[in-house]
Structures are given as C-alpha cells and as structure tokens.
Amino acid sequence: MEEIKNTEEKKDVxxxxxxxxxxxxxxxxVKNGREVLSNIISSxxxxxxxxxxxxxxxxxxxxxxxxxxxxxxxxxxxDVTLDDLDAVGVTYGPGxxxxxxxxxxxxxxxxxxxxxxxxxxHHIEGHISAxxxxxxxxxxxxxxxxxxxxxxxxxxxxxxxxxxxxxxxxDDAAGEAFDKVARAIGLGYPGGPKIDRLSREGDPExxxxxxxxxxxxxxxxxxxxxxxxxxxxxxxCRMKGEEVCRADVAASFQKAxxxxxxxxxxxxxxxYGYDKLAIAGGVASNxxxxxxxxxxxxxxxxxxxxxxPILCTDNAAMIGAAAYYEYIRGTRHGLDLNAVPNLKxxxxx
Amino acid sequence: MKILAIDSSGLVASVAVLExxxxxxxxxxxxxxxxxxxxxxxLDEIAKMTEMDLNTIDAIAVAGxxxxxxxxxxxxxxxKGLGLALGKPLVAVPTVDALAxxxxxxxxxxxxxxxxxxxxxxxxxxxFCTADGKMSFHVIERQMAxxxxxxxxxxNELGRETVFLGDGVPVYREIIxxxxxxxxxxxxxxxxxxxxxxxxxxAGEYVREGRxxxxxxxxxxxxxxxxxxxxxxxxxxxxxxxxxxxxxx
Numbered sequence: 356m357e358e359i360k361n362t363e364e365k366k367d368v369x370x371x372x373x374x375x376x377x378x379x380x381x382x383x384x385v386k387n388g389r390e391v392l393s394n395i396i397s398s399x400x401x402x403x404x405x406x407x408x409x410x411x412x413x414x415x416x417x418x419x420x421x422x423x424x425x426x427x428x429x430x431x432x433x434d435v436t437l438d439d440l441d442a443v444g445v446t447y448g449p450g451x452x453x454x455x456x457x458x459x460x461x462x463x464x465x466x467x468x469x470x471x472x473x474x475x476x477h478h479i480e481g482h483i484s485a486x487x488x489x490x491x492x493x494x495x496x497x498x499x500x501x502x503x504x505x506x507x508x509x510x511x512x513x514x515x516x517x518x519x520x521x522x523x524x525x526d527d528a529a530g531e532a533f534d535k536v537a538r539a540i541g542l543g544y545p546g547g548p549k550i551d552r553l554s555r556e557g558d559p560e561x562x563x564x565x566x567x568x569x570x571x572x573x574x575x576x577x578x579x580x581x582x583x584x585x586x587x588x589x590x591x592c593r594m595k596g597e598e599v600c601r602a603d604v605a606a607s608f609q610k611a612x613x614x615x616x617x618x619x620x621x622x623x624x625x626x627y628g629y630d631k632l633a634i635a636g637g638v639a640s641n642x643x644x645x646x647x648x649x650x651x652x653x654x655x656x657x658x659x660x661x662x663x664p665i666l667c668t669d670n671a672a673m674i675g676a677a678a679y680y681e682y683i684r685g686t687r688h689g690l691d692l693n694a695v696p697n698l699k700x701x702x703x704x
Numbered sequence: 705m706k707i708l709a710i711d712s713s714g715l716v717a718s719v720a721v722l723e724x725x726x727x728x729x730x731x732x733x734x735x736x737x738x739x740x741x742x743x744x745x746x747l748d749e750i751a752k753m754t755e756m757d758l759n760t761i762d763a764i765a766v767a768g769x770x771x772x773x774x775x776x777x778x779x780x781x782x783x784k785g786l787g788l789a790l791g792k793p794l795v796a797v798p799t800v801d802a803l804a805x806x807x808x809x810x811x812x813x814x815x816x817x818x819x820x821x822x823x824x825x826x827x828x829x830x831x832f833c834t835a836d837g838k839m840s841f842h843v844i845e846r847q848m849a850x851x852x853x854x855x856x857x858x859x860n861e862l863g864r865e866t867v868f869l870g871d872g873v874p875v876y877r878e879i880i881x882x883x884x885x886x887x888x889x890x891x892x893x894x895x896x897x898x899x900x901x902x903x904x905x906x907a908g909e910y911v912r913e914g915r916x917x918x919x920x921x922x923x924x925x926x927x928x929x930x931x932x933x934x935x936x937x938x939x940x941x942x943x944x945x946x947x948x949x950x951x952x953x
Contacts, residue, residue: 405936412773412930416923419777423784423920437789453774456740457781463744464785468758690744 368441368682371465372675373426375418375458376450376478377505378409379668382426384433384440385675388683389487392433394665394672397421400545407544408534415453422461429671437469444678447475447688448698449505455694463690474678475688478669479506479700480518482635484680485662485673490633493660498629500620502644503636504530504545507616508700509574509623512633515680518701521627522574522619529612530638532578536585536608540601550605551641557602559610559643562588566615574619581611613644617651624657633660640664705911708747708761708786709904712739712779713771713799714818714871719746720900721756722908728754730901739778747782761792763916765907767898768796769925770826770849771818776924787919794922795907795915800847802903803870804830806895809839812865817872820849825872826927827855829862841906849927852876856883865889869896 367386374381378399384392399417403409430436445462448455459475466473483499495515501508507529509522527535530547537546542553564584567577585608592599624632632652638644639661652659666673686703695704711718717739720730729750733742751758766783769776776799787794803816809832818826829845845858852872856879859866868880869891880888890896910916929937 406932410930410932413932415773415777416926416930419780419784420923422781423788426788427920453777456774457777460740460743460778460781461785461788464782465789467744467748468786468789690748691741693738693740 368679369435369439370442370444370474370675370678370682371426371429371437371440372444372476372671372678373422373458373462374446374478374481374669374671374674375422376446376448376455377669378403378414379670380418380421380425381669381671382429383671383675384429384435385672385679388676388679389491391488391672391675392435393429394670395425395429395432396668396670397425404544407538409451411451411453414451415457418454418457422457426461437465440469440471442472442474442678442682444474444476444674444682446478446481446674447692448477448695450478450696452694452696455696459692459694463692467690472682473688473692474681474686475692476674476677476681477698477700477702479508480516481673481677483510483512483518483633484677485635485666485670486633486660487676488666488672489662490660493631493633496629497631497633497660498620498624498627499633499635500616501636502529502616502634502638504528504534504547506636507576507578509619510700511623511627516684520700521623522572522576524576524578525569526577526579527582529576529578529616530636532582532612533638535582539586539589540599540604547638547641550609551643553602554606554609554643557600557604557606559606561600561603562607564588564607564611566611574623576615576619578612581608609641609643613647616644617647620648621651621655621657625655630656631658631660635662635667637668640667705762705908706760707763707765707795707904707907707911709765709900709907710743710747710779710783711767711799711802711898711900711903712743712775713767713769714775714898716897717742717746718898718900719743719750720904721750721754722901722904727901727904728756730899732899734897739775743778743782758786758790761790763793763795763907763911765795765797765904766922767799767802767903769799770820770847770927771799773926776926780922780924784919784922787922792919793916794919795910796917796922796925797903797907797910798847798925799898800826800828801830801843802906803898804828805841805902805906806869806899807867807891808832808902810867812867813844813859813862815855815859815866815868817852817855817868817870817876819872819875820928823851824849825852825855825876827872829855829858847927852879853883856880860885862886867891871897
C-alpha cells in the first residue's frame with residue numbers, strides 16, 4: 356500500500372506549518388507553497404505588554420497552553436485532516452530556545468505519529484518566503500530586506516533555499532530601535548506600530564538625527580547611534596526645559612531609519628544587477644517604510660514586493676511557504692531535530 | 705490497556721510502554737544530551753523493538769510537573785503532539801508522585817527531592833499502606849517547592865524512618881544529613897531517579913479513575929511562577945504596602 360501511495364500521481368502538496376519562535380503561537384495549512392488554506396495566530400502581545408517586552412518563560416508557557424488549539428483550528432479552517440497532509444514544517448531557529456522547543460517537539464511528535472516527513476524551517480527564510488504567498492509572479496533571484504524586532508538583514512535570494520547575506524546590523528535590530536525609542540518617549544511596547552501612528556502627526560524634517568554608515572561595509576546597518584541621538588535630544592530638551600513634540604521625534608526618528616534602509620536596499624539591487632526588491636519581517640508593515648520603498652523602487656525601475664501586514668508579523672503561513680520549497684528540494688529532518696536559537700540564515704543543520 | 709509514558713522533567717529522559725500488568729519496554733537515559741534530541745528517537749527505538757503500532761495505545765502519560773521548565777515542556781509538547789495525531793487522551797501524573805511510586809510497597813516515609821535551584825527542592829512525602837489486604841499509595845504531603853530544611857523539619861515532626869531519592873539528594877545531601885533526626889536511607893541507583901515505567905504504572909490507576917485530559921487542555925503544572933511574574937507580583941505588593949503606609953493605614 357505504501358508503494359502505491361508513493362507512486363500515485365499527486366498534484367498538490369499540503370503542508371501543516373508550526374511557528375513558535377517568539378511570542379506568537381501559529382499554525383497554518385499551505386498548499387503548494389503559495390496558497391494559504393488557513394493561517395491561525397494566537398498572539399501573546401497583551402500579556403507581554405505588562406513587562407515592556409517579551410518574557411521568554413512566559414512566552415514558552417503560553418505556547419504549550421495554546422499550541423494544540425491553534426493547530427486544530429488551522430486544520431479545521433483549511434478543511435483538511437492530518438490524513439491529507441504531505442509534510443509538517445516547523446520553525447527550529449532562530450528565536451527563543453524555550454519557545455522554539457515547544458513547536459519543534461510538537462511538530463516532531465505529529466510527524467512521527469503520522470509518518471509524515473518533517474521539514475525544519477529557518478524563521479527568517481520564512482519571513483522572506485511570505486512574499487511568495489501574495490505575489491505569484493515572484494521568483495528568485497531577488498534582493499530582500501528583512502526588518503523585524505530581532506533582525507535587520509539585507510539578503511540576496513539566489514534561488515529557493517539559497518541565501519546570501521550581504522548586509523546586517525552591527526548592533527540593534529531596526530525593530531529594537533523602534534521599541535527603545537518608543538519607550539523613551541513614553542509610547543510603550545510594541546514600539547513599531549505606535550511610532551508609525553504618531554509619526555503621521557509629526558514633521559519628519561523637524562529634527563535631524565544622524566544616519567550611521569559603516570566604513571567599508573556599504574550594506575551594513577547600525578541603529579544604536581541613532582537611538583542614542585534620540586535619547587540625547589530628549590535629555591537636552593529636558594535640561595533646557597523645552598517641551599518635546601513627541602510626534603516630531605517619532606517622525607524624524609522613523610525617517611532616519613527608513614532613509615538608511617531604503618538607500619542600502621536600492622543600492623544592493625542596482626549593484627547586484629537585479630530588478631526585484633522584496634521586504635519582510637514585522638517592520639515591513641511600517642507604512643512610512645513601505646511608501647518610501649515603493650517610491651524609490653518606482654524611480655529606479657525596480658519591481659517592489661511586500662507581504663500584507665498579517666504575513667509580515669510572525670505567522671505559520673510563511674513557514675509553510677518556505678517548508679514547501681525545502682520539501683521539494685528534498686530536505687527532511689529527523690526525530691532528533693533540535694531548536695537552534697542562533698541558526699544562521701542559509702545554514703542547514 | 706496500553707499506556708505510553710514519557711518523563712523528561714529532570715536530568716533523566718525516560719520512555720516506557722506498559723500493557724496491563726506488563727511493561728513491554730522502558731528506555732531510560734541519564735546523560736547530558738538534550739531531551740529534545742533524545743526523547744522521540746528513544747520512543748521510536750522501543751516502538752520498533754516491540755513492533756508496536758502507535759494506534760494501539762490507549763493513553764499517553766506524561767510527567768505533569770514540577771521539574772525543569774524546559775524539560776517539562778519538551779515532554780508535554782511531545783505528548784500533546786502524539787495525542788493530537790493519534791486522537792488519544794493524556795494523563796498528567798504529578799512528577800514527585802511518580803518518583804515516589806518507584807519505591808512501591810515501601811512502608812517507610814518516601815521523600816523524593818528534585819533540585820529546584822535557589823536552594824529549594826520539589827518534594828513531597830509519601831507512603832504505601834496495606835488496607836484490606838491491598839497495597840495503596842498514600843500522599844502525606846502533596847508535592848511542593850520547599851527549602852530542604854523545611855521538608856526535613858516535617859520529616860522530623862513525623863518521627864518515622866525515611867527513604868530519600870531524586871536528583872536533589874546528591875545536591876543537598878549535607879543539609880539532609882545534618883538536619884535529620886530520624887533513621888534514614890538513600891534509594892539505590894536503579895530506583896532513585898525518574899522512570900517512565902513507574903510513571904506509567906501510576907498513570908494506569910489514573911486512567912481507571914477517569915483522571916485523563918485531552919491533549920489540547922494539557923499543560924505542565926510548574927508549581928512556580930516565572931521569575932518575571934514573581935518580580936512583578938513582588939513589586940505590586942511593595943507598592944501597595946508603601947501606599948498603605950502613606951495613607952496611614
């Protein structure tokens with residue numbers, strides 16, 4: 356029976372994907388890598404707000420509490436059963452080790468009990484692959500800017516599953532800088548969406564914040580200097596007894612981040628000779644960044660791709676998309692798959 | 705009735721399959737490799753050895769806590785994934801109870817101790833009693849997180865001979881020996897750590913009593929808040945105290 360099943364011509368590949376690397380418990384069923392049949396996300400953000408950031412132990416506890424419900428809902432919404440699946444995909448790094456382990460152990464158990472191939476996925480490769488879902492025409496090679504709370508990478512996607520990092524942050528991730536600045540001007544956590552919103556009422560040219568350049572590394576980023584500049588500015592105002600216009604600070608800070616992201620990304624696309632640029636990660640849903648990137652791409656005749664906000668945040672649909680391309684490349688992980696909290700992009704363990 | 709039992713709550717990783725009064729297989733490893741890498745390969749090994757079809761399992765037993773937070777979750781997530789995939793119920797057995805059950809038939813006081821760091825242990829007090837010609841397992845002190853000296857104090861109050869076991873014993877042996885005022889002994893190597901066989905046997909009683917859970921509802925019982933929650937609760941308490949003082953209450 357086993358052989359008949361294998362030789363039988365099967366057109367569609369259905370993958371159950373699981374993601375638990377940070378503070379969202381997510382599961383999704385994805386067909387052929389690009390068609391999302393369900394995308395369930397249980398966010399813990401309200402819980403972590405009490406602590407001003409993600410608390411790893413609390414995140415892990417919440418994952419184990421929710422994971423089965425999330426998976427069951429994903430199967431139900433996709434109207435499939437475990438019998439219909441071809442593989443199980445799961446994020447195994449990078450991320451919080453305790454959080455990752457919940458998804459990895461769960462995925463391994465399901466794959467083992469159902470004799471389904473197991474495909475471990477790199478979280479950032481998932482973010483990049485989110486672009487495939489809504490852009491059916493997007494195929495490698497292209498350049499992708501990955502910006503989130505934990506990552507800022509400029510990546511050349513040479514082929515499915517083939518990545519080359521050409522630029523990265525030397526200190527804070529872009530999203531981290533958003534969080535820190537948001538805290539400094541009393542906006543709270545998470546900083547990105549709050550700064551984005553407040554910026555609409557501010558003047559991005561009001562304050563000049565410096566843009567760090569790294570000598571000899573034209574694609575690398577540095578945001579800690581910018582963050583310090585904002586803190587110094589706020590401090591200076593306080594000393595002089597001047598009132599701070601928070602909207603101007605937010606807008607000017609955001610512009611400083613956006614300018615450098617856009618500049619580096621466009622330069623990379625041009626110098627590597629590609630004509631496609633994608634963005635990915637939580638900060639990719641920032642409206643100012645999108646608008647600026649869109650304009651710059653138009654001016655440089657580059658085709659611009661971005662996922663919709665629900666696919667920018669941590670989700671399992673993107674893991675399903677990445678898992679599909681790994682699956683057809685023949686990637687299979689064993690029952691000893693472990694969480695790898697500092698897994699490198701493009702690395703295969 | 706066939707029970708698959710999993711314990712990864714401490715240093716030991718252990719998997720067993722029990723069918724009624726037989727243990728078909730048990731695989732216990734006390735080695736530094738992470739449970740995430742060993743647990744499922746161990747299950748796979750015993751499933752192959754015993755030519756077991758996973759669908760024939762009636763329930764999945766798991767160490768329900770306390771223990772290493774991450775270790776517990778690896779066991780729980782594995783059990784939850786198996787439960788979801790196989791459509792089987794879960795049985796969460798209190799970890800310290802299962803540890804005590806290793807010493808079945810012992811009429812002395814049984815005191816398991818798991819190292820809980822911060823100079824505490826996860827512990828409890830147990831005994832086996834014969835009533836109506838039947839041996840029964842009796843909990844004297846339910847499992848808890850406590851200072852070693854506190855549990856020794858309780859044992860001294862009971863004034864009965866006690867057997868210690870668990871990975872907390874080597875860590876706190878000096879404190880135990882300097883404080884204890886009753887005759888005592890330490891369980892030997894083959895029964896002094898978590899064993900899925902004992903967990904599974906005790907789980908059998910839980911199943912007969914209907915104490916099962918769905919895979920979805922199961923989560924570990926940590927017996928402890930996370931550090932962030934503890935610190936936050938403490939901060940709120942202090943703030944309340946100081947505001948009460950200001951108001952002169």
